[in-house]
Amino acid sequence: MAVAPEARAWHELFAARTRAGAGDAIARILGYLGRPDLISFAGGFPDPATFPAERTAQAFRELAHAGDATAFQYAPTPGLAGTRDALASRLETLQGHRPAEGELLVTSGGIEALELVAKSFLERGDTAVVEGPTYLGAIMAFRGFEAEVVAVALDEDGLRVDELDALLAGGLRPKLLYTIPEFQNPAGVTLLLERRHALVELARRYGFLIVEDVAYRELSFDGSALPSLWSLAPDAVVQTGTTSKTFFPGVRLGWAVGPQEVVAQLTAAKQNTDQCAGALGQRLFEIYARRGWLDEQLERSRALYARRAERTLAALERTMPEGVTWTRPAGGFFTWVTLPVDADELAVRAVEQHGVAVVPGTPFYPDGRGGTNLRVSYSLVPEELIDVGIERLASLL
């Protein structure tokens, strides 16, 4: 007799690689975002005030009226030629290095670029080094291919490259190292120039790939930028990027740029994930970038997030008791708070008693650390609610 559907235990059939774990935490964060009654410092989302609705509508109308089918058709797997050219020109302008033909792939968001890197490089038991703490989407991508994820500490100046050096000298042999050099998620810190040079030197000496995630790079508060790792070492780095924080996440667009052989492998891996990034988003982005609209939007976005950061840091300064510390971001969406008490418990009380959502630190580590940390994201909190939100958090300490 057939088994009734409700009696089936589907999880018994799930692949081992799906038991990576961090997924629940992301789901919880997304859950908080759906509740309008909360003051939410939880999600790393861009503010809808930055979304270019009118100009996107104009670009779409132009595409529709031009009789050009490319925006509506399947795209080549590496991306539309015009979009790749626009992206390459941006990289050249902003990072001083232009990818050659075959070195740039258009992806469906930054997360897909990481997934493609993981799929192309990692086998069960391989080692992937990350920063501790790091973006949990990356931990999930690497664990999804059953890699051992090892966290190396960071401080106010980014990844502790000296600690990595010691681990490598002690025999650690990672296939890849994942870093977010600017305005890191979740810690908000930026990798020092000297450490960039030292990291590149280690990658060349030990033969691992650096995966450089530049998700927040263009959102420095003062418009300045250090050399990207990819521009310093295009032979040893794959850079993954996203337009989610600078254009809008609804198009799901990003890129991977790196050595031609690596990009060819990522492109092959993409053929049986989604085959191509959505052509419509690619064309909209191309128009938006070429007309200088993206740069205009970036200026407004930087000013908006700078104001929010300033207000958040001032509120922390004013309200937090002795023993609480936090990082001072020069761009991006996050500050990383260290408490003298358990952060999980505080985060639960903050939501339940005060309607304030923050994310406790443990999901940002692959190894259970982060128990006294909170990620505070100011990107989506209305300015007038920042003070009261931080005051309520402080009142719990």
Ligand SMILES: Cc1ncc(COP(=O)(O)O)c(C=O)c1O
């Ligand atoms: C560091 C980092 N990388 C990548 C991503 C993913 O971006 P996308 O929306 O392009 O998938 C995010 C999004 O939060 C992020 O914080």
